[in-house]
Each structure stands twice: as structure tokens, then as C-alpha cells.
Amino acid sequence: MFVAQSQNTNLFSQNLKMSNVEYENWRKFIYEVSGIYFQDGKKYLLESRLQRRVKFLKFDSFEKYYNFIKFNPRGRSELKYLLDAITINETFFFRNQPQLDALASKILPEMIKEKRKSGQRRIKIWSAASSSGEEAYSVAMMIHELIKPSNRDFTFEIVGTDINSQVIETARRGIYRDYAVRNTPKYFLKKYFKQTPAGYELDPVIKQYATFKLLNLYDNAAMRMMRGFDVIFCANVLIYFDTQSKMRVVNHLYNALNRGGYLFVGYSETLHGISKAFKIVSFSKTVGYKKE
Numbered sequence: 001m002f003v004a005q006s007q008n009t010n011l012f013s014q015n016l017k018m019s020n021v022e023y024e025n026w027r028k029f030i031y032e033v034s035g036i037y038f039q040d041g042k043k044y045l046l047e048s049r050l051q052r053r054v055k056f057l058k059f060d061s062f063e064k065y066y067n068f069i070k071f072n073p074r075g076r077s078e079l080k081y082l083l084d085a086i087t088i089n090e091t092f093f094f095r096n097q098p099q100l101d102a103l104a105s106k107i108l109p110e111m112i113k114e115k116r117k118s119g120q121r122r123i124k125i126w127s128a129a130s131s132s133g134e135e136a137y138s139v140a141m142m143i144h145e146l147i148k149p150s151n152r153d154f155t156f157e158i159v160g161t162d163i164n165s166q167v168i169e170t171a172r173r174g175i176y177r178d179y180a181v182r183n184t185p186k187y188f189l190k191k192y193f194k195q196t197p198a199g200y201e202l203d204p205v206i207k208q209y210a211t212f213k214l215l216n217l218y219d220n221a222a223m224r225m226m227r228g229f230d231v232i233f234c235a236n237v238l239i240y241f242d243t244q245s246k247m248r249v250v251n252h253l254y255n256a257l258n259r260g261g262y263l264f265v266g267y268s269e270t271l272h273g274i275s276k277a278f279k280i281v282s283f284s285k286t287v288g289y290k291k292e
């Protein structure tokens with residue numbers, strides 16, 4: 001009895017190893033459900049990300065966890081935890097100031113002028129792959145500060161979506177650590193955040209602009225429901241996809257945009273070789289992809 005127990009303890013205290021065959025199965029499955037592509041040589045990364053969950057469920061191999069999630073009907077609800085474990089959610093407020101400046105100084109003023117002519121009074125913005133909401137709320141602060149005062153009759157609706165359920169919860173809560181606000185201009189930090197024992201709490205005035213929901217950019221049916229956006233930010237997520245999935249996702253984003261709408265991607269990302277459907281528009285220190 002004693003021997004069996006100590007063996008068991010050993011099993012769960014040491015790191016599990018993934019065979020090459022297991023890695024192939026896992027990355028194929030993850031790719032199919034999310035578009036996220038684990039490249040050759042990233043087995044160690046997947047191993048370390050799944051480790052805690054596999055042990056928590058008391059499986060003694062990655063293969064058993066794979067079989068559970070893929071073939072066992074009870075494993076279906078496990079997908080959410082798998083996706084939470086494998087996604088990288090790095091983000092912070094005011095991560096891409098040139099894009100925010102382009103939005104507030106050029107794009108929105110022009111759009112508002114056009115919309116007024118046709119009697120419209122609503123602007124819809126989507127932070128696709130929003131992580132914990134910093135991008136969506138940075139947009140909200142810019143709008144509240146620079147656009148809303150002279151356009152009180154307009155409604156600004158910001159939707160943040162992500163595949164990771166934990167970050168969506170954090171976004172809804174709106175309380176952040178030092179790391180998240182480190183790049184926030186002092187003016188905004190002072191005006192829109194309250195320092196509490198739990199962290200930097202965002203002002204409800206800003207929170208009310210944004211809603212957050214779970215959405216997989218690789219889910220065709222869910223993506224077809226996303227329509228009528230004027231601006232989409234889809235930053236620092238395409239890097240995790242291969243060319244095929246990038247094309248698929250960008251095509252959905254194109255369909256989700258209104259004519260005249262803009263798509264922004266991350267600093268290190270481009271639509272070169274992915275889509276020719278957009279017109280590239282230059283702004284100060286950034287480019288936007290316009291749907292004409």
C-alpha cells in the first residue's frame with residue numbers, strides 16, 4: 001500500500017513527457033478547433049502548458065488526456081480548459097498608440113460626418129482576440145475623451161471577444177495589475193482608474209462602452225454572426241495561425257466590416273500574402289486596412 005502510494009505521488013510530482021506521435025495528434029486537434037498552429041520544435045511548450053491540467057484530472061499521460069477530450073462525451077466540456085491553457089494572452093493598455101491616434105483623429109471624425117449625412121448615429125468597434133480587455137478599454141477611453149463630447153447624439157458600442165474564458169472574465173471585472181497599466185498615459189491613469197487593494201479598477205463610465213463575450217475566430221458559424229462593424233482591431237493573434245487559417249479569419253473579418261470600415265492588425269503583422277481585398281491606408285506611424 002505504502003509503495004503504491006509513493007509511486008502515485010511520484011507520478012504526479014514529476015513532469016510528464018509527450019511523445020512525438022502524441023505531439024502530432026495534439027497539434028492537429030488544436031489546429032482543427034482553433035486555427036492555432038504549434039510549429040515543429042514547440043513540443044516542450046505544449047507539454048508545459050498542458051501539464052497542470054493533465055495532473056489536475058489525474059491522467060498519467062498526455063495520450064489519456066487526448067483520448068478523454070477527443071473521444072469521451074464527458075470530455076467535451078474540457079475543451080474550454082484546454083483553450084484557456086494553450087492561449088497566450090499578453091496585452092496591456094495603450095499597446096498601439098499610433099492606431100488609437102488614427103482612430104480618434106482621422107477615422108472616427110470622418111466616419112461620423114458620413115454617418116450623419118445618412119441619419120445614422122451608431123459606431124460599432126470590435127476588439128477581436130481582446131484578451132483581458134485592455135485594447136477595447138483603451139479605445140473606449142480615447143472615444144470618451146476625444147470623440148464623445150462633441151458627438152453626444154452618437155452611440156459607441158465596443159465588443160471584445162476572445163477564445164479564452166478566463167480573460168473574458170477579467171475583462172468584465174475591469175480590475176488590472178500594474179503590468180497592464182504600465183504604458184497608460186498618466187492623464188488617463190489618474191482620471192479613469194481607482195487604485196484599490198485588488199488592483200487598478202476601471203471607471204464604470206469607461207466600462208459601460210464595452211461588452212465581452214467568448215468567440216472563436218476559427219468558428220465559421222459564430223463568425224458569420226458578427227456583422228456591421230465600423231472598425232476591427234485584430235492584433236497579435238494572427239501570429240499564432242498558419243497562412244491557411246489567417247486567410248480564413250481575415251476573410252471573416254472583411255465580411256464583418258461595413259463598407260468604409262477599417263481593420264487594424266498588430267505591429268509585427270501584415271495582410272501581405274493573406275488578403276488583397278483591402279485598401280492599405282497610411283496614417284502617422286501605422287497603416288489601416290480599409291474595406292472600400
Ligand SMILES: C[S@@+](CC[C@H](N)C(=O)[O-])C[C@H]1O[C@@H](n2cnc3c(N)ncnc32)[C@H](O)[C@@H]1O
Nearest residue numbers: 087089090091129131163164216217235236237
Ligand atoms: C497576445 S493576445 C493579444 C491581445 C490584444 N489583441 C493585443 O494586441 O494586445 C492574443 C489573444 O488571442 C486569443 N486567441 C487565440 N486564438 C484565438 C481564436 N481562435 N479565437 C479567438 N481568440 C483567440 C488568445 O486567447 C489571446 O487572448
